[in-house]
Amino acid sequence: MLKVLCRLACLLLVLPAAEPSVAVGASRPNIVVVVADDLETGTLPNFPNITQHLVGQGASFDRFFVTNSWCCPSRASILRSQHVHSHGVLTNTAPEGGFDRFHNLGLERSTIGTWMQAAGYRTGLMGKFLNHYPGKTAKETFVPPGWDEWAVPVRELYQEYGYRLNANGAVQDYGWMEQDYLSDVLSRKARDFITTSGDKPFFLYLAPIGPHNPANPAARHAHAFPQAMAPRTPSFNQADVSAEPLWLRSRPVIPPEGLAKVDEDYRRRLRAMLGVDDLVGEVVRALQASGNLQDTYIFFTSDNGFHLGTHRLKQGKTTPYEEAIRVPMVVRGPGITPGSTIQQMGATIDLAPTFAELGGATVPAFAEGRSLVPLLRGRPPGEWRRHVLVEFTRPANRSSAAQTPVPAYRALRTEDYTYVRYETGELQLYDLKADPYQLRNLAATADPALLQGLEQRLAGMAGCSGAVCREADRRE
Numbered sequence: 001m002l003k004v005l006c007r008l009a010c011l012l013l014v015l016p017a018a019e020p021s022v023a024v025g026a027s028r029p030n031i032v033v034v035v036a037d038d039l040e041t042g043t044l045p046n047f048p049n050i051t052q053h054l055v056g057q058g059a060s061f062d063r064f065f066v067t068n069s070w071c072c073p074s075r076a077s078i079l080r081s082q083h084v085h086s087h088g089v090l091t092n093t094a095p096e097g098g099f100d101r102f103h104n105l106g107l108e109r110s111t112i113g114t115w116m117q118a119a120g121y122r123t124g125l126m127g128k129f130l131n132h133y134p135g136k137t138a139k140e141t142f143v144p145p146g147w148d149e150w151a152v153p154v155r156e157l158y159q160e161y162g163y164r165l166n167a168n169g170a171v172q173d174y175g176w177m178e179q180d181y182l183s184d185v186l187s188r189k190a191r192d193f194i195t196t197s198g199d200k201p202f203f204l205y206l207a208p209i210g211p212h213n214p215a216n217p218a219a220r221h222a223h224a225f226p227q228a229m230a231p232r233t234p235s236f237n238q239a240d241v242s243a244e245p246l247w248l249r250s251r252p253v254i255p256p257e258g259l260a261k262v263d264e265d266y267r268r269r270l271r272a273m274l275g276v277d278d279l280v281g282e283v284v285r286a287l288q289a290s291g292n293l294q295d296t297y298i299f300f301t302s303d304n305g306f307h308l309g310t311h312r313l314k315q316g317k318t319t320p321y322e323e324a325i326r327v328p329m330v331v332r333g334p335g336i337t338p339g340s341t342i343q344q345m346g347a348t349i350d351l352a353p354t355f356a357e358l359g360g361a362t363v364p365a366f367a368e369g370r371s372l373v374p375l376l377r378g379r380p381p382g383e384w385r386r387h388v389l390v391e392f393t394r395p396a397n398r399s400s401a402a403q404t405p406v407p408a409y410r411a412l413r414t415e416d417y418t419y420v421r422y423e424t425g426e427l428q429l430y431d432l433k434a435d436p437y438q439l440r441n442l443a444a445t446a447d448p449a450l451l452q453g454l455e456q457r458l459a460g461m462a463g464c465s466g467a468v469c470r471e472a473d474r475r476e
Contacts, residue, residue: 028120028201029334030296031355032190032283035078035205036276037071037128037212038317039302041328042231046270049281050330054300058332059340059376065347065388065413069304069317069324072097072131073391074348075207078303079111081352081367083389086465090393092131097395100135103144110364112352113146116203119361124149124193126186127207128157134166141169151189157182160209160216160275181218183208183275187282194286203355208279210272211306213315217271224274230266235310235323235437243441245426247405251312262309269308297333297358299351311438318392320411320420320428321438325390335377342375345415347388368469385473387414389461394423412458419454429454 044050067077068084076082076089084090088105091097102108117123129152134142143150149168156163160182164173167189174180190206217224230236237254254262280300287293305324307313317324329346332338349369356363357371374381390411408423418438420428427443429451443451453476460472 027295028359030194030197030202030204030287030292031116031121031299031358032194032204032206032287032296033299033301033351033355034276034280034283035075035127035207036273036300036302036328037207037209038304038306039211039273039328040305040308040323041326043270043273044328044330046225047273047277047280049277049284050300053280053284054298054330054332055339057338058298058330059336059342061329061331061342061344061346063343063345064301064327064329065325065345065390066304066327067347067349067389068391069319070392071128071212071303072099072102073393074303075128075130076102076107078348078351079113080107081112081349081363081369083349083368083461083464083469084391084393085462086366086368089130091395093395094132094135095396096393097131098135099130099133100137102130103135103137108144108146110366111144111146112203112355113144113205115146115352115356115361115363116359117146117148119356119359120201121359121361122148122197122200122202123204124151124190124202125205125207126151126189126193127182127205128153128209129207140164140166140171142166143169149189149193151186153182157209158212158214158216160218160272178219181275183210183279184218187279190279190283191286194283194292195290197290197292201359203359206279206283208276210276211269212272215265215268215272217268218275218278221271221274225267225270228267228270229263230308233310233437235321235439237309238311238439240439241312243444245407245422245424245428247407248311250405254309254312254314258314259309262314265315266308269306295334297331297336299329299331299354301329301348301351302327303348318406320390320392320409320413320418322418322436325411325413331372331376333376337378340378344375344380344384345386345388345413346372346375347385365466368464368466370470370473383474385470386476387412387457387461387473389458389473391462410458410462412454412461414454414457417454419451419458421455421458427451 066074072092073084094100140154151167153163161176310323354372357373394408411420418430429443430438464472
């Protein structure tokens, strides 16, 4: 841990916010990114605006992954293009995670917001920033550097009603009226941001709360999806866990009453996502009305996935399974083929370098992701990543730890395998081509040479930093 902190301190000393770097005569597009909260893959067809305006008009990534299947570490990776072992925001809560950790390490001094702002963009962040913001180390009126427009809840955000919002340093309380619903408030603020930007290019980071628990829908959506049931995939309520690590072997099958609760949770999450879908529709309408739609890239993704009955988990995340680490990712914008699919592996650490390349911003040397621009333009490079690193640290805080029974681990998600090493010494290995639902742990019977090779690749990723990560992620 001391080495990580020292490395972070050194980076902060020598790496200021990005300097402007725009090619002469280059056309700089507007960029909007929408980051849902805890949204799993496979649900986008339920949402008409996302389906029509983004999926139908853009490119969908078939395999897009997070660096950590938990909110705050994942969002820190999005903001800084770093793996968890590099940025050091390990969990959702202080002292090893949360906003306080991000703030105390000074990481906010160089994020995608400061990079784009320095490149001449008008920047905005609206919605969820980092868990427990503003924490114990900042005031409710605190606005981090890099953001020209700021509208972030400072308490009770997950209810989507009865919350307090910091709007550009002025705190305002919202109640329980229909117009107070957070996704709708963010929609109105996003519309105003887009329609008042004038000729200056803008970068807007929108982070609605849905479908995070308790998944409160807007009143107009309270009775939607009355018959919906959580998908009964082969991993749903997994029958045989005899070869799995102890944390999973210890979980009983979900009883019928538990399955009914899973289905109700699924319906609530879909209803909450309809508010996010309306937000997307409002963004598109605002872009059309202001004449900006054709010059704007819209990205849609999530900070992590979510379990709903899969692998005996009634609900939750933090695991190395596909349901938790794989997230939706759709992009529309200039030069992107409508309705297309991108097969190459992407990761949330790729978002910031992509925005920077599109906008002509300089990416600091500490960034570890890859720009997705060649993939978006249909010209994939000859060399691309072959695997993604996922890291999870179990929190020291007792109450938080009780919610995350999964031991700490590091996982390597390759094109063919998922390989996991837990702090307990237990291993998982899944052949994703033969077993896409990860039902047969092969670690005890696999070829030792295969395990050794995966272990070496995992070690290379776990020890990488900066540009070295873009070499380590393509090693065979």
